[in-house]
Amino acid sequence: MKFPHLLFLLLLSTKLASAQTSKVFDQLSLPSKLLKSERKFAIYLPPDYATSERSYPVLYLLHGAGDDQTGWVQFGMVQHIADKAIADGTAAPMIIVMPDANTGRRGYFNDVKGDWPYEDFFFKELIPFVEKKYRVKAEKEFRAVAGLSMGGGGTFMYALHHPELFAAACPLSASTGPITMEDAKKNLIRTNPDVADSTVARYYERHSALALINNMPDNQKKAVKWYIDCGDDDFLYEGNALVHIALRKKEVPHEFRVREGAHNWKYWRESLPNVLEFVSQSFHR
Numbered sequence: 001m002k003f004p005h006l007l008f009l010l011l012l013s014t015k016l017a018s019a020q021t022s023k024v025f026d027q028l029s030l031p032s033k034l035l036k037s038e039r040k041f042a043i044y045l046p047p048d049y050a051t052s053e054r055s056y057p058v059l060y061l062l063h064g065a066g067d068d069q070t071g072w073v074q075f076g077m078v079q080h081i082a083d084k085a086i087a088d089g090t091a092a093p094m095i096i097v098m099p100d101a102n103t104g105r106r107g108y109f110n111d112v113k114g115d116w117p118y119e120d121f122f123f124k125e126l127i128p129f130v131e132k133k134y135r136v137k138a139e140k141e142f143r144a145v146a147g148l149s150m151g152g153g154g155t156f157m158y159a160l161h162h163p164e165l166f167a168a169a170c171p172l173s174a175s176t177g178p179i180t181m182e183d184a185k186k187n188l189i190r191t192n193p194d195v196a197d198s199t200v201a202r203y204y205e206r207h208s209a210l211a212l213i214n215n216m217p218d219n220q221k222k223a224v225k226w227y228i229d230c231g232d233d234d235f236l237y238e239g240n241a242l243v244h245i246a247l248r249k250k251e252v253p254h255e256f257r258v259r260e261g262a263h264n265w266k267y268w269r270e271s272l273p274n275v276l277e278f279v280s281q282s283f284h285r
Contacts, residue, residue, distance in 0.1 A: 020047045020048060020051060021047055022044060022045060022046055022047045022049075022079055022082065022083050022086075023044075023045045023049070023050070024042065024043070024044050024045075024073055024078070024079045025042060025043055025045075026042035026069060026070045026073045026074075026098075027040065027042075028040065028041050028042065028043060029041065030125065030126065030129045032121050032125050033125070034117050034120050034121045034124065034125060035104065035116070035117070035118065035121050037103070037104060039099065039100060039103070039121065039125075039126070040068070040069050040099075040100040040103065041069050041097060041098060041099045041100060041126070042069040042070060042072070042073050042097075042098040043095065043096065043097050043098070043130075043134070044073075044078055044079060044082055044095065044096035044098075045095060045134075046082070046086060046093035046094060046095065047083065047086065047087075047093070048093060049093075049095070049135070053135075054135065055135040055136060055137045056093060056094055056095045056134075056135060056136060056137060056142075057092060057094045057095070057136075057137050057142035057143070057144070057279075057280075057283040058094060058095045058096070058097060058130065058134075058136045058137070058142065058143055058144070059094055059095070059096045059097070059144045059145070059146060059275075059276075059279055060096075060097050060098075060099070060127075060143075060144070060145045060146070060158075061078065061096050061097065061098045061145075061146050061147060061151075062098070062099070062101065062108060062145070062146070062147025062148070062150075062151025062152075062154045062155060063098065063100075063101065063102070063147065063148070063150075063151050064147070064148045064149030064150045064151050064152075065102075065106060065149060065150040066102070067102065068100045068101075068102040068103065069098045069099060069100040071098075072096075072098050073098065075265045076265065076268060076269060076272060077269055077272075078096060078098070078272065081269065081272045081273055081276070082094075082096060082272075082276060084273075085273050085276045085277065090273065090276070090277045090280070091273075091276035091277055091279075091280045092280040092283050092284065094276075094279075094280070094283070095130075095134055095135075095136055097126075097130055099122065099126055101118060101150070101151075101154070104116070105118070106150070107150065107154075108122065108150070108151070108153065108154030108157065108158070109154075109157065109207060112188065112192060112195070112199055112203055113192070119157070119158070119161075122158070123158075123162065123165075127165075140164060140165055140166065140167055141167045141282070141283065142167065142283055143165060143166055143167060144166055144167055144168040144169065144170070144279040144282060144283070145158050145159055145166050145168075145169050145170075146169065146170035146171070146172065146275050146279070147170075147171065147172065147174075148172040148173055148174075148268045148271075149172075149173050149174065149175055149236070149263065150175055151172075152171035152172050152173055152174025152175060152176075153171070153174055153175035153176065153177060153209075155169050155170065155171040155172075155174065156169070156171050156174055156176060156177070156209040156212075156243075157177070157206075157207060157209070157212070159224050159226075160209065160212040160213070160216070161206075161212075163220050163223035163224050164223070166224050167224070167225060167279070167282040167283065168224065168225040168226075168227065168278060168279045168282035169224050169225070169226055169227075170226075170227040170228070170229070170275045170278060170279065171228050171229075171240075172229050172230070172267075172268055172271050172275070173229070173230050173231060173234050173236055173240075173263050173267065173268065174209075174228070174230070174236065174239070174240060174243075175236060175239070176208070176209040176210065176236070176239035176240060176242070176243050177207045177208040177209050177210070177211075177239075178203075178204055178207065178208045179208070179210060179238075179239060179242060181200065181201065181204050184200050184203050184204040184207070184208065185197075185200045188200055188203060209239070209243050209246075210242060210243060210246050213243065213246045213247055213250055213252065214246060214250070216250060216252065221250065221251060221252045221253070222252075222253060225253070225254075225278070225281075225282045226247070226252070226253070226254035226255065227254070227255045227257070227274070227275065227278040228240060228243065228244060228254060228255065228256045228257065229256075229257040229258075229259070229271050229274070229275075230257075230258060231258070231259060231260065231261035231262050231263065231267050232258050232259070232260055232261070233260075233261060233262040233263075234261070234262055234263045234267075235263060236263065237258075240256075244256040255278070257274070
């Protein structure tokens, strides 16, 4: 009679183990009135999400140009890396949300013409949707943002625009926005040949990490914990180095990492465990 008992225990342990696995869904969507479309997103739910009733901190993880919400899932191996970090105890169990910023128009910002308010969608529709549908801790100290390349630019701008909403921000190989006003004008003229100088000035002040850092009020210097990472062979290295220098001059606490590597998924997969550990430390403060 011992064998059926052992078999029962084996089946029970197998069932419990399967119930404790993480889940990733990469074809979810929500309706957006602001963007007048269904917007896709991917989500990582930690191993104990299905079996617990507690709420979790959340990381918004942004993809780069040319990818969509599946980028971090398919190429970034987010499930494998997050599972390992949580199992090792270097990262807290968290929900990871990966929105699509490639459909319709590419990018994380509001269009200068005012007809594509993606940033408004992110804050006014996506975050409230996630916090209503999933067991997310909605306080600032349990919310972080990270991203690569174009998504690193989104990370810079979102955390600099809304330091009251994020505990930590981790731009990776980031597009830091125009370095000078002239750069901003060159960028805008491509799609807006008759752009006014006043529009260029507003765009630069809003979408240049350097401008936002130089204009940062003293009471916001410690509002967000920063982890900035860029490869020594990355074509975006200069902008990230200048941002690091600007943050130092402004006396804004931050981590700045330069590792061997270029602008590719190998580099970002190696960055992600550090990001998960860094944001977890900010969740614990």
